[in-house]
Amino acid sequence: MKILYILKQDPDETLNKIMEEHKKSNEITVVDLRENKNYDHIVDLITSSDKVIPW
Amino acid sequence: MAKKIGVLVRDRQGEALRMAVGETLMDDIIDVYVLDRKVEETEDNTLNIETMKDMEMKVYTNYKENEGLEYLSTEEIALKLLEYDHILPY
Amino acid sequence: MKLGILVNTDKHLEEVTGLTKAALSKGHEVMLFAMDDGTRLLEKPSYIDLHNLQGVTMSFCDHSAKGLGVKTEGVPEEIVCGSQYNNAGMSHDADKMIIL
Numbered sequence: 001m002k003i004l005y006i007l008k009q010d011p012d013e014t015l016n017k018i019m020e021e022h023k024k025s026n027e028i029t030v031v032d033l034r035e036n037k038n039y040d041h042i043v044d045l046i047t048s049s050d051k052v053i054p055w
Numbered sequence: 056m057a058k059k060i061g062v063l064v065r066d067r068q069g070e071a072l073r074m075a076v077g078e079t080l081m082d083d084i085i086d087v088y089v090l091d092r093k094v095e096e097t098e099d100n101t102l103n104i105e106t107m108k109d110m111e112m113k114v115y116t117n118y119k120e121n122e123g124l125e126y127l128s129t130e131e132i133a134l135k136l137l138e139y140d141h142i143l144p145y
Numbered sequence: 146m147k148l149g150i151l152v153n154t155d156k157h158l159e160e161v162t163g164l165t166k167a168a169l170s171k172g173h174e175v176m177l178f179a180m181d182d183g184t185r186l187l188e189k190p191s192y193i194d195l196h197n198l199q200g201v202t203m204s205f206c207d208h209s210a211k212g213l214g215v216k217t218e219g220v221p222e223e224i225v226c227g228s229q230y231n232n233a234g235m236s237h238d239a240d241k242m243i244i245l
Contacts, residue, residue, distance in 0.1 A: 021133035039167035077229025
């Protein structure tokens, strides 16, 4: 499963644990909106991901 | 077809819980996860959680001091999140 | 794809507009619902202007806006002054959801 995390802040301990768990059997991608302003690419990632987790 | 939605309640508990109750209005399946802290004992929070229980919504928490909510570890919650069409951390 | 954007802060206007326009340019539909601090963006012309774009539908939580004293008198009627019902509708209809 492809999981996209869209970050608006530094990941906290809870999100780190969630990502670690997801990494075990999924393909994860992390986009930090504070740095990444390539909205075209982000929309493509949203479209192609099975799950989107904004944080 | 009903969507399955997971609402994650973080620091803005009042609005998150209000939204979670509202999300039921289209007859979708809404599960709620209270993360990392005790539910603040306000009139609105109490009412919203009572409403969720009346509607037989599932309300989980990774914070053991939240009495009356079903405890799951953060790792268990991570796995459950993959069941949802939408994951809404508030 | 129908993209739902729940706008619950007023901190990410650039990201809201950027992602909305990028999604539209790829032929997607975008639904925006503002609540909580997100309703403060109703006082920002660049947020309001999104309703003019083909493929965008917008609504907001009147309860939030009133509670925060947000000025909504000038908000175009195409931006629905609504409730959590509108948010539930967005979640129900959206293929993907993000929160900004």
